[in-house]
Amino acid sequence: MTVREPLTEFELISRYFSAIGPIKSSSVKLGIGDDCAILSLPVGQQLAMSIDTLVAGRHFPDGAQPYDIARRALAVSVSDLAAMGASPVAFTLALTLPDVDQPWLQQFSAGLRDAADYYQLPLIGGDTTQGMLAITVQVHGSLPQNIALKRSGAKPGDAIFVSGNLGDAAVALTLMQQSFDVTSAQQAFLHSRFYQPQAQLALGQQLLGKASAAIDISDGLLADLGHICKASAVAATLYSQQIPLSDVVKDVVDSQRALYYALTGGDDYELCFTAPVVQRAEIIACGQSLAVPITEVGVIAAGDGVQCIDQAGAIVDFPHSGYQHFQ
Amino acid sequence: MTVREPLTEFELISRYFSAIGPIKSSSVKLGIGDDCAILSLPVGQQLAMSIDTLVAGRHFPDGAQPYDIARRALAVSVSDLAAMGASPVAFTLALTLPDVDQPWLQQFSAGLRDAADYYQLPLIGGDTTQGMLAITVQVHGSLPQNIALKRSGAKPGDAIFVSGNLGDAAVALTLMQQSFDVTSAQQAFLHSRFYQPQAQLALGQQLLGKASAAIDISDGLLADLGHICKASAVAATLYSQQIPLSDVVKDVVDSQRALYYALTGGDDYELCFTAPVVQRAEIIACGQSLAVPITEVGVIAAGDGVQCIDQAGAIVDFPHSGYQHFQ
Numbered sequence: 001m002t003v004r005e006p007l008t009e010f011e012l013i014s015r016y017f018s019a020i021g022p023i024k025s026s027s028v029k030l031g032i033g034d035d036c037a038i039l040s041l042p043v044g045q046q047l048a049m050s051i052d053t054l055v056a057g058r059h060f061p062d063g064a065q066p067y068d069i070a071r072r073a074l075a076v077s078v079s080d081l082a083a084m085g086a087s088p089v090a091f092t093l094a095l096t097l098p099d100v101d102q103p104w105l106q107q108f109s110a111g112l113r114d115a116a117d118y119y120q121l122p123l124i125g126g127d128t129t130q131g132m133l134a135i136t137v138q139v140h141g142s143l144p145q146n147i148a149l150k151r152s153g154a155k156p157g158d159a160i161f162v163s164g165n166l167g168d169a170a171v172a173l174t175l176m177q178q179s180f181d182v183t184s185a186q187q188a189f190l191h192s193r194f195y196q197p198q199a200q201l202a203l204g205q206q207l208l209g210k211a212s213a214a215i216d217i218s219d220g221l222l223a224d225l226g227h228i229c230k231a232s233a234v235a236a237t238l239y240s241q242q243i244p245l246s247d248v249v250k251d252v253v254d255s256q257r258a259l260y261y262a263l264t265g266g267d268d269y270e271l272c273f274t275a276p277v278v279q280r281a282e283i284i285a286c287g288q289s290l291a292v293p294i295t296e297v298g299v300i301a302a303g304d305g306v307q308c309i310d311q312a313g314a315i316v317d318f319p320h321s322g323y324q325h326f327q
Numbered sequence: 328m329t330v331r332e333p334l335t336e337f338e339l340i341s342r343y344f345s346a347i348g349p350i351k352s353s354s355v356k357l358g359i360g361d362d363c364a365i366l367s368l369p370v371g372q373q374l375a376m377s378i379d380t381l382v383a384g385r386h387f388p389d390g391a392q393p394y395d396i397a398r399r400a401l402a403v404s405v406s407d408l409a410a411m412g413a414s415p416v417a418f419t420l421a422l423t424l425p426d427v428d429q430p431w432l433q434q435f436s437a438g439l440r441d442a443a444d445y446y447q448l449p450l451i452g453g454d455t456t457q458g459m460l461a462i463t464v465q466v467h468g469s470l471p472q473n474i475a476l477k478r479s480g481a482k483p484g485d486a487i488f489v490s491g492n493l494g495d496a497a498v499a500l501t502l503m504q505q506s507f508d509v510t511s512a513q514q515a516f517l518h519s520r521f522y523q524p525q526a527q528l529a530l531g532q533q534l535l536g537k538a539s540a541a542i543d544i545s546d547g548l549l550a551d552l553g554h555i556c557k558a559s560a561v562a563a564t565l566y567s568q569q570i571p572l573s574d575v576v577k578d579v580v581d582s583q584r585a586l587y588y589a590l591t592g593g594d595d596y597e598l599c600f601t602a603p604v605v606q607r608a609e610i611i612a613c614g615q616s617l618a619v620p621i622t623e624v625g626v627i628a629a630g631d632g633v634q635c636i637d638q639a640g641a642i643v644d645f646p647h648s649g650y651q652h653f654q
Contacts, residue, residue, distance in 0.1 A: 029373055029472075029473075030475065030477070033478075033558065034411070034475075034477050034478050034479075034558070035377060035407040035408075035410035035411050035478070035541075035542060035543060036375035036376055036377045036407050036408060036410070036411045036413065036468070036475070037375070037376055037377070038373050038374065038375050038376075038411075038470065038475055039373065039374045039376070040373040040374070040472065041368075041374075043370055046356055046365050046366065046367040047365065047366045047367070047368075047374060048363035048364070048365050049363055049364055049365075049366070049419065049451075049452065049467075050362060050363045050364070050452060051419045051420075051421045051452060051453060051454050051463070051465060052421070052454050053421045053423055053454050053456045053463065054456075055423060055456050055457065055458035056458075057458075058456060058457055058458060059456070080362040080363050081362075081363060083362035083363070084361070084362050084363045084365075086363065092376065092378045092465060093378075094378045094379070094380045094421070094463045094465075096380055096382060096461055124376075125376065125377060125378060126378060127378050127379050127380050127463075129380045129381075129382050129385060129386070129461075130382065130385055131382035131383075131384075131385060131459060131461060132458060132459040132461075134423060134456075134458060134459075134461060136378070136380065136421045136454075136463045138378060138419060138421075138465050140376075141363070143365065145367065146356075148357065148361075148363070148365055150357065150361050151360075151361050151362070152361075214362075215362060216362060231360065231361070
């Protein structure tokens with residue numbers, strides 16, 4: 001039963017959004033409860049920030065659990081910090097809710113708390129408004145000066161790497177929309193890959209000074225690598241045989257479909273990055289020390305655009321090339 | 328006629344949200360177009376930030392002009408910087424739109440550009456998503472260390488001040504919902520007071536080191552002064568005769584209703600602040616030098632709660648005491 005009782009905005013914040021994330025942070029000078037939050041970074045550090053909105057029915061299914069929504073909302077934004085190589089500092093939350101549903105808020109708050117503890121990000125400010133369910137998170141991270149992993153540094157000859165496996169989240173999303181044969185263990189794995197994407201914060205930080213460009217894979221490898229190519233004014237070739245797939249994806253969909261999901265599916269929040277080939281050994285070692293699989297999947301060349309070729313050298317073609325919010 | 332044509336998120340951002348606000352900013356190290364934006368502040372400066380969401384039908388009427396919505400959205404957030412005494416640095420925008428309506432976006436973009444130029448705030452990052460119209464803005468400002476105007480510094484004996492006139496925006500909102508006799512000049516004045524609130528940035532900065540506590544009036548003077556009292560563990564008494572009202576408000580509503588709007592209406596985005604009485608002359612002079620009227624409206628005492636008394640010393644009573652988003 002859903003219990004709804006009147007609750008002011010101030011009570012709501014105090015009950016569900018106070019003391020989220022680590023309590024002590026040397027960077028947070030003022031947290032929730034004033035007109036502004038205040039951050040102070042050590043001398044020589046810069047502040048990286050990214051804002052993302054998740055809308056019900058667009059970025060997660062309408063019936064998604066509030067615990068899962070909260071975890072996913074924070075992870076998706078933290079992934080942008082990972083892609084720059086930034087260390088977590090704090091986050092803000094603008095939450096639009098259709099009504100004050102306290103059991104819902106209780107679960108949402110628990111998910112947010114778990115994710116904030118996991119990523120070591122205190123909640124320092126926010127806004128709650130009434131409307132269709134939407135969650136906007138802005139994350140803030142710190143970086144030494146002039147060292148951020150931008151999209152614009154890829155050079156011809158650089159190798160292209162990805163972390164983890166690709167396509168899990170897209171298969172998970174498909175499974176939510178149409179049922180097909182999976183075991184309960186496979187379903188649980190896919191569910192967690194969609195709702196609890198693992199922002200690769202530690203990897204991003206380790207790549208500072210090694211990678212030439214980086215991006216997180218939110219729209220699909222083809223589309224996101226395309227952003228690196230555009231920003232760097234280079235071309236990219238991917239090798240279809242090298243694209244890393246989880247055992248579950250290999251088991252539940254055929255190989256052509258698996259490749260399609262891996263290249264165009266998005267939502268995996270793994271990192272795609274480029275680096276000079278002399279960095280290859282060190283980068284693979286980085287991944288091993290963090291227990292994050294790193295796979296070399298292609299090469300940067302002069303030109304523009306992204307192509308994927310199979311073992312025979314033929315271009316792999318798909319009707320779509322990545323998720324566009326407004327197509 | 329509304330023309331709708333397919334537009335990718337990237338084209339949309341490039342067409343309507345690039346180069347908004349001052350182009351050159353020494354604090355902005357990386358703007359729109361990467362996974363994160365990057366800010367760097369001078370040594371000794373802290374970063375103040377505030378996030379606010381405006382939802383169609385809640386924070387502005389459904390038929391509001393996109394130009395007005397954009398201006399209001401930025402001003403409302405900048406007002407939080409003003410309330411801390413911060414200087415503007417940059418802002419981010421998370422925009423949720425029902426569809427890609429290019430004439431709408433054109434006007435919205437123009438309003439955002441005008442406000443960003445006015446407040447000298449570059450747009451450094453954002454997100455666009457599809458859903459019910461909602462605008463989330465996070466503003467960032469800079470402050471010297473340990474000098475921010477918090478809500479928690481008011482002391483018994485301090486005088487209470489407000490900038491500008493109160494109640495204009497509430498009368499404007501009422502006029503949008505029910506018609507009553509106003510001249511077109513009065514209507515234009517009220518419209519601009521609602522849609523183009525004047526965030527008191529310069530005043531806030533001038534009050535650093537002079538005011539003991541400050542807040543911007545978004546929910547109504549009684550409610551917002553109540554936040555100062557709660558955070559400072561003090562009580563406040565307001566003098567009803569002192570509450571500053573515009574000539575238009577005095578002309579179009581009776582005096583009791585005018586006082587009600589001024590005390591409970593919200594949306595004016597003037598500053599309410601407290602200061603030791605020894606600062607009175609300097610504060611009034613501040614206002615004069617900025618051409619911002621400053622009015623002393625009451626006094627802080629030991630205790631808790633906010634009351635307003637009339638000339639006879641009787642307590643002025645209203646059924647409501649400020650706008651609560653979820654009541």
